[in-house]
Amino acid sequence: MPKNLTARPGNQGRTFLNFPFTSELDELEADFAILGIPFGMPYEPSSMANDQSTAPDIIRNAPTTADIDYTKNHFDWDLGGPLLAGKDIRIADCGNVNADAADHKAHYRDAELAAQKILSSGTILISLGGDHGVPIPVLRALEVLGESITLVHVDAHLDWRHEVNGETLGYSSPIRRASEMPWIKHIVQIGLRGIGSAREAEVEAALAYGADLISAYELHDIGMQAVLDRIPGQGPFYLTIDADGLDPTIMPAVMAQTPGGLNWVQTRKLIHGLVNKGRVVGMDLVEIAPKKDIGGITAIHAERLICNFIGASIRAGHCD
Numbered sequence: 391m392p393k394n395l396t397a398r399p400g401n402q403g404r405t406f407l408n409f410p411f412t413s414e415l416d417e418l419e420a421d422f423a424i425l426g427i428p429f430g431m432p433y434e435p436s437s438m439a440n441d442q443s444t445a446p447d448i449i450r451n452a453p454t455t456a457d458i459d460y461t462k463n464h465f466d467w468d469l470g471g472p473l474l475a476g477k478d479i480r481i482a483d484c485g486n487v488n489a490d491a492a493d494h495k496a497h498y499r500d501a502e503l504a505a506q507k508i509l510s511s512g513t514i515l516i517s518l519g520g521d522h523g524v525p526i527p528v529l530r531a532l533e534v535l536g537e538s539i540t541l542v543h544v545d546a547h548l549d550w551r552h553e554v555n556g557e558t559l560g561y562s563s564p565i566r567r568a569s570e571m572p573w574i575k576h577i578v579q580i581g582l583r584g585i586g587s588a589r590e591a592e593v594e595a596a597l598a599y600g601a602d603l604i605s606a607y608e609l610h611d612i613g614m615q616a617v618l619d620r621i622p623g624q625g626p627f628y629l630t631i632d633a634d635g636l637d638p639t640i641m642p643a644v645m646a647q648t649p650g651g652l653n654w655v656q657t658r659k660l661i662h663g664l665v666n667k668g669r670v671v672g673m674d675l676v677e678i679a680p681k682k683d684i685g686g687i688t689a690i691h692a693e694r695l696i697c698n699f700i701g702a703s704i705r706a707g708h709c710d
């Protein structure tokens with residue numbers, strides 16, 4: 391009997407919108423799977439269990455889910471109808487990937503295995519971080535699809551460092567690691583601004599690879615539709631969203647609050663526009679640091695973002 395890769399969420403075991411919990415990933419039959427991946431690879435011992443590691447369960451308990459019946463069944467103006475569009479859509483919350491205090495790397499190994507099982511069953515994967523290291527095992531798992539994936543990245547930061555403090559799998563490196571994966575065909579990065587871990591060498595490496603770097607200011611000048619038009623192909627796509635790519639006025643709960651980010655209308659347009667261009671096989675939302683939230687506003691936007699992704703994917707026919 392193989393060990394379970396995941397365990398039930400904390401916080402009284404509340405799952406996302408009370409959808410059923412399952413850790414039986416080998417027999418998964420679902421259109422969407424929610425998967426918490428709490429722990430990145432730390433740059434120093436004190437950040438092994440950082441604030442972001444609590445975010446998967448905080449998002450599951452977002453204030454707008456207080457009346458889950460409303461969220462699931464009432465008319466949602468973001469979608470033009472109820473969340474699941476009256477269809478027989480199966481959403482599974484697969485809980486959080488286990489961690490091993492004696493073997494920190496086991497968490498990424500189990501996350502990759504869990505993501506492989508979910509993706510290979512044809513299920514759309516919604517991963518909740520954790521910091522921006524945690525998409526690395528998910529991006530590795532995309533290999534099981536046997537397709538060329540276009541990666542769309544929302545972030546204030548470039549995330550192209552080869553290493554920080556000798557660690558190559560941390561939150562400053564996910565897009566560099568993605569660029570090394572043969573199944574990632576194109577990379578589009580949206581929302582760049584301010585100052586992060588990147589130096590001129592990392593910007594040059596991203597440009598040499600052919601990443602389309604769209605600063606937040608260019609986005610504000612040309613609009614999200616023009617950005618969508620620049621994303622090549624018809625998918626499949628993978629969407630990684632660093633919460634600090636959104637403006638700190640709507641997502642203040644991040645470690646690096648940076649003025650000038652995506653507003654909600656732009657974020658919603660990106661989600662709907664991308665799923666209407668082609669199948670988005672998975673997305674993640676990372677780098678939410680719940681202790682910095684103000685009135686739950688970050689968690690509210692996180693829940694709206696995930697509901698828009700689910701509802702738009704259904705309406706685009708990706709679950710038919």
Ligand SMILES: [Mn+2]
Pocket residue numbers: 522545547549561632677
């Ligand atoms: Mn990032």
